Amino acid sequence: MNEIEARRALLSDPRRLAPELAEAIARDARLAAVREELLRADDDMKRALTAAPVPEGLAERIVLRARYGAGSRWGLALAAAAAALAIALPSYLDRFHRARALEIARDEAMLRHVAESTGELEDDGHVEPAAFRASVARLGVPLRLPGYRVRHLANCVIAGVESRHFVIDGPRGPVSYVILPGALGDAAMRTLEWDGMRGVFTQRAGATIGAFATAGSVARPDLERLLLAVAG
DSSP states (O other): OOOOHHHHHHHSSSOOOOOOHHHHHHHOOOHHHHHHHHHHHHHHHHHHHHHOOOOOOOHHHHHHHHHHHHHHHHHHHHHHHHHHHHHHHHHHHHHHHHHHHHHHHHHHHHHHHHHTTTTHHHHHOOBBBHHHHHHHHHTTOOOOOOOEEEEEEEOOOOOOEEEEEEEETTTTEEEEEEEEEOOOOSSOOEEETTTEEEEEEEEETTEEEEEEEETSSSSSHHHHHHHHHHHH
């Protein structure tokens, strides 16, 4: 089971682990962190739904009303609240898991695009800073280039969305970046690897921004620093 398959399985159910998934988590601290995050989200939701105390005297009033046959406004209110919760909670959890799954799918699409566009790493068009800023500004994402030279800049369509793919001269060789508008809310920095390519991702101004390099050329902490240096 590779990392992408493991993440999809965790999004489906982080509590019940198949043996293969449990082994993958034991080998990879990042997968363990993803599982812990999902478990915390579930626990937070459970606490939020069960923490509210019963108002003083409510139980006694419900019992008395039921015993003497009088209609209970409290009972109706509780029944309405329970019905609303039964409808809203599954919908909320479904949206939460779908949003996470869609965001990971976008990360995967960015990573695959860069891994399959190796020729762009060799391109050295010496893009002027003004041209770079004008192109990126159309996406509404503020970026900085602290001393880095842009080798390549292109408009790309990734996951059906107009994006930007650019390459800089990093401290240890070329580093690719992709800006994909339409982020879905998972702002935590995350990492994926596929076919020898490593990507780290974050979000700014409603877009997902990824930095990419071959796994053997740039260590993950260095790639994260390069991402933050440009994304801010």
